[in-house]
Amino acid sequence: MxxxxxxxxxxxxxxxxxxxxxxxxxxxxxxxxxxxxxxxxxxxxxxxxxxxxxxxxxxxxxxxxxxxxxxxxxxxxxxxxxxxxxxxxxxxxxxxxxxxxxxxxxxxxxxxxxxxxxxxxxxxxxxxxxxxxxxxxxxVEVAHHCFVSGQVAVHQFCRIGAYAMIAGVTGVPRDVPPFALADGHRARMLGLNVVGLRRNGFSQAQRSRIKAVYRLLFKSGLPREEALAAAQRDHPGAETDEILAFVRASQRGLISFG
Structure with a gap:
């Protein structure tokens, strides 16, 4: 010693x-x-x-x-x-x-x-x-393989899903779902953390599945439970399961998209 x-x-x-x-x-x-x-x-x-x-x-x-x-x-x-x-x-x-x-x-x-x-x-x-x-x-709960940039402030009781990236000088008032890229004075989801997913070995098929699930959740106009059911039915896989589990467990709600 x-x-x-x-x-x-x-x-x-x-x-x-x-x-x-x-x-x-x-x-x-x-x-x-x-x-x-x-x-x-x-x-x-x-x-x-x-x-x-x-x-x-x-x-x-x-x-x-x-x-x-x-x-x-x-x-x-x-x-x-x-x-x-x-x-x-x-x-x-x-x-x-x-x-x-x-x-x-x-x-x-x-x-x-x-x-x-x-x-x-x-x-x-x-x-x-x-x-x-x-x-x-x-x-705050942070899963794994996340990147939280400089001067980010995460509100109490928020959750950050696996492989998410939060851009610098961002305030995070709600949950950031897995695989997401978040930015803004109040964090918004801009798309996928593509660079992080590639670096961690996610294939094109996996990235496409994640993108399709988020398109259903944020862009389809379906009620949440219908969108979750459609994602499970149309895009089965481990990434889908992780996203759906995260969404269903959210207490503060998710950040907005776009």
Missing amino acids: SIHPTAIVEDGAQLHPSVSVGPYSIIESGAIIGADCRIESCARIYGNTRMGGHNRVCHGVTLGSEPQDLTFTPEKAMPLVIGDHNQFKEGVNISCGVKSEGGTRIGSHNYWMAFSHAGHDCVVGDHNIFANTATLAGH
């Missing part, structure tokens, strides 16, 4: 022997840090943080900090649980949980650019990218 002499590792913190801790960082009692994690300078890992292996925590990161919730009191704190192979670049802030038993949960292989933020009780999957100052309010 390599711990800089200016770092503070409180009694009760559990660090794997392979962990390194840089200058002036603080790891509180109760924190659990897995194998081969790198905690760089001036980071603070709060005591309710549970981190897997091979994570990089850069300068000035705060993980498991007190949530920005006026009802919060310390006895309400729930954990921040982090998977493996994540990178948290300079100034990233992720809050602990407060209102859900599972707390705030971050999966694996996510890349958080400088000053991005996830609020309390967010649930983030795997292989997502959050560009500089991307902001998730409390209780």
